[in-house]
Amino acid sequence: MKLVRYGAIGAEKPGMLDAEGTLRDLSAHVSDIAGDALSDVGLAKLRAIDPATLPAVAGSPRIGACVGNIGKFMCIGLNYSDHAAETGAEIPKHPILFFKANSAVVGPNDDVSMPRGSTNTDWEVELGVVIGTKAKYVSKENALDHVAGYCVINDVSERHFQTQLTGQWTKGKSCDTFGPTGPWLVTRDEVADPQNLAMSLDVNGKRMQTGNTSTMIFTVAEIIEHLSGLMTLHPGDVITTGTPPGVGMGMKPKPVYLKKGDVMELTIEGLGQQRQTVTEDA
Structure with a gap:
């Protein structure tokens, strides 16, 4: 998977790229690309989602850092x-x-x-x-x-x-x-x-x-x-x-x-x- 965070600085949303490179919104499934979402269990849940069922993100939004709430x-x-x-x-x-x-x-x-x-x-x-x-x-x-x-x-x-x-x-x-x-x-x-x-x-x-x-x-x-x-x-x-x-x-x-x-x-x-x-x- 290619996981993305997009949107204004400080208000980034989680997303995923589908096989065609279209940015899809993951907000209904995870709050951020961070913390427990990065575990094997968390990633398995995201991997099980059919990208075609996710809303396509319109336009060309700003792309944020790909990890939220970095610890160290x-x-x-x-x-x-x-x-x-x-x-x-x-x-x-x-x-x-x-x-x-x-x-x-x-x-x-x-x-x-x-x-x-x-x-x-x-x-x-x-x-x-x-x-x-x-x-x-x-x-x-x-x-x-x-x-x-x-x-x-x-x-x-x-x-x-x-x-x-x-x-x-x-x-x-x-x-x-x-x-x-x-x-x-x-x-x-x-x-x-x-x-x-x-x-x-x-x-x-x-x-x-x-x-x-x-x-x-x-x-x-x-x-x-x-x-x-x-x-x-x-x-x-x-x-x-x-x-x-x-x-x-x-x-x-x-x-x-x-x-x-x-x-x-x-x-x-x-x-x-x-x-x-x-x-x-x-």
Whole structure:
């Protein structure tokens, strides 16, 4: 299934894409794409619905983040061997974890607004993983059983805030609008292998990132095993799993960063596309 949230910011409704790509309204069956609706039982109930019986949504509504009421937004850094190489970083021995504030989450096609004082705002296409079943001390062998589905995430990053303002990476990762998520939550039964998905990101029509989840240092299953050994993962928690090479910070001979009016376009195989225009905070 491809599950969607659509409508005005803060008033999104749950939806589903049918086989022809028509958006159908799920409001009569579930209040949101969140919480218990993401469990195996909850998804089975939605899967049993004949999409043809659902009202078609008219027009072209705004698409919101594909998960509502996100609990934790966890991010894995330097998780692609080729990205680590471009930044000159050592391969980590364990998954590098930081958090992105939930207030950064926006829809996949909403504007990305650079904060005041930003000079080094960067792009990062990433595979998002949405937890559907509570996970604590799970092994990598059954870790994927706890996944509701997958999505596209742009882990937008202000590199000066991230690396030069004393403290953690979170400072450069949590600015408002820095977490475009969606367009769809694609349930795990439709993703045969999360470790073999092509991904790309363009800026103003120029290809900047080309990669594949096969070059992850830590697999999705290994990440879930590691995180669930540190804290309980709950339905609706989101994990974004790192980015392939081609970020602005790694450009040679000097870094290239976003400016007002730039357009980012992201895609991950089978998970849909995002498109954001860069603006500036007033």
